Amino acid sequence: MNAAVDLPLDSTELSFEAAGDALVRRSLLPSGVRVLTERVPGSRSATIGFWVAVGSRDEHPAGAGHPATYGSTHFLEHLLFKGTKQRSALDIAVSFDAVGGEHNALTAKEYTCYYAKVQDKDLPMAVEVLADMFTSSLLDPVEFENERGVILEELSMAGDDPADVANERFFEAVLGDHPLGRPIGGSPDTIRAATREAVWEHYRATYRPQDLVVTAAGAVDHDVLVDGLERALRAAGWQLDLSASPEARRSTADAPLAGTRAxxxxxxxxxxxxxxxxxxxxxxxxxxxxxxxxxxxxxxxxxxxxxxxxxxxxxxxxxxxxxxxxxxxxxxxxxxxxxxxxxxxxxxxxxxxxxxxxxxxxxxxxxxxxxxxxxxxxxxxxxxxxxxxxxxxxxxxxxxxxxxxxxxxxxxxxxxxxxxxxxxxxxxxxxxxxxxxxxxxxxxxxxxxxxxxxxxxxxxxxxxxxxxxxx
Missing domain, CATH: 3.30.830.10 (Metalloenzyme, LuxS/M16 peptidase-like)
Known part of the structure; x- marks a missing residue:
């Protein structure tokens, strides 16, 4: 490949070779789901991620009949591992532990990703389990309160680390009132104030077909992955034959900064x-x-x-x-x-x-x-x-x-x-x-x-x- 390849949101299929004889393919499903793979010669494992362009910057205060969603992104990162109609939290953990795989999630300022790394033969299982987690989390009220305590302990641990505190203060100082200046994990106050109803609304509003991007790299067959993903999403009740455009990317114009601190x-x-x-x-x-x-x-x-x-x-x-x-x-x-x-x-x-x-x-x-x-x-x-x-x-x-x-x-x-x-x-x-x-x-x-x-x-x-x- 001699130049960067554009990824237009209205292009249904792309395929090109990348450095090292890797094959990159991208499919846009009618529902707005996007799937990107990079097949790497000689690989015997694969890493797959389910992404949404929703991070801590996308949380908002209460208004117009909607509850405040501060802390919701971090809550979802925890709660999607806590069970669906088909799987308990233990079932999810056992699915990956039983094959020596890894699974986790990360919350960032502009996105959230749920990912797993497995042997090539176990990739269909990873697709099925991650799709179930992503689409069908119960956000059980008991688990919600349990995770509130876990997140508060996580924040306390970070608060005891002076490097973490200095980093959070630095982002606040440089970015000021911009939503990027807020801490990714929320604050103790926002986590204590979060309600299950607000997090559920945030989940349903932002984890939709047009928001989902699935990426996989390593020993991956693009067509097989897309077929398995479609089956898993349909089993979850998603209507993939409906026409929907992918969620637009964010503006890349420099945002004015206010409320910064020296x-x-x-x-x-x-x-x-x-x-x-x-x-x-x-x-x-x-x-x-x-x-x-x-x-x-x-x-x-x-x-x-x-x-x-x-x-x-x-x-x-x-x-x-x-x-x-x-x-x-x-x-x-x-x-x-x-x-x-x-x-x-x-x-x-x-x-x-x-x-x-x-x-x-x-x-x-x-x-x-x-x-x-x-x-x-x-x-x-x-x-x-x-x-x-x-x-x-x-x-x-x-x-x-x-x-x-x-x-x-x-x-x-x-x-x-x-x-x-x-x-x-x-x-x-x-x-x-x-x-x-x-x-x-x-x-x-x-x-x-x-x-x-x-x-x-x-x-x-x-x-x-x-x-x-x-x-």
């Missing part, structure tokens, strides 16, 4: 400060994403990166330090993380910002660029040895990007990045308002000069807590 401090009596510093970044479909990948590799990915070398190797100020650059449909972030002693936190934050400003002012070297391209190429190739990664790539391509890139195309785009491209993007990023979140025994004065509260419409927030639970 500095958030959560005071806790800890030995380390977990801090994140960064700016709004690029949306997932921005044509500069390959440039950002290269910038991130040079700046803060790996032991040869600038952040690692400057902050850990040369100065010994932190054990863990890195950068990251998540992208969503209409917003993104470019962030830096470090964990360090409280007395060093101000210095570390200032050095992280200064290093990004140095790239913006002086650029990077051709040797750094070459090394980054090699790092990204090798890491991408190794990741694709796993059918989980290939299955997830199909889901992201269908739900968010609207195009499929194989390894060759991804590497081609990265190879076109120049040192000037990297410097230009760095200059764009440093011109954006910086936000910082920190959790530990630290106060506002430590970060004087690193962030400027006057550049954003909200004041510094200082939250003191020494108790467990999500902050």
């Amino acid at each position: 500095l958030t401090i959560v005071e806790r009596p800890l030995e380390q400060v977990n801090l994140l510093l960064g700016v709004p970044g690029l949306v997932a479909t921005d044509e500069r994403r390959p440039v950002q990948s290269v910038l991130n590799a040079i700046f803060g990915s790996g032991m040869s990166s600038r952040l690692f070398q400057e902050i850990r190797e040369r100065r010994g100020l932190a054990y863990s330090v890195y950068s990251f650059a998540p992208g969503y449909s209409d917003a993104g972030l470019f962030g830096m993380y470090a964990g360090c002693a409280p007395a060093k936190a101000g210095t570390v934050a200032a050095l992280m910002r200064a290093e990004l400003e140095r790239v913006a002012e002086h650029g990077v070297t051709p040797i750094e660029l070459e090394r980054a391209v090699g790092q990204l190429g090798g890491a991408s190739a190794l990741a694709l040895e796993d059918s989980d990664t290939r299955m997830s790539r199909l889901g992201r391509a269908e739900l968010t990007l609207g195009e499929f890139q194989d390894l060759d195309e991804a590497l081609r785009r990265i190879s076109l990045v120049t040192v000037d491209d990297v410097q230009t993007l760095a200059a764009d990023l440093v011109a954006r308002p910086f936000s910082l979140s920190a959790v530990g025994a630290i106060d506002e004065a430590a970060f004087h000069g690193t962030v400027d509260p006057s550049t954003v419409p909200t004041a510094v927030e200082t939250t003191a807590t020494t108790t467990t639970g999500a902050a």
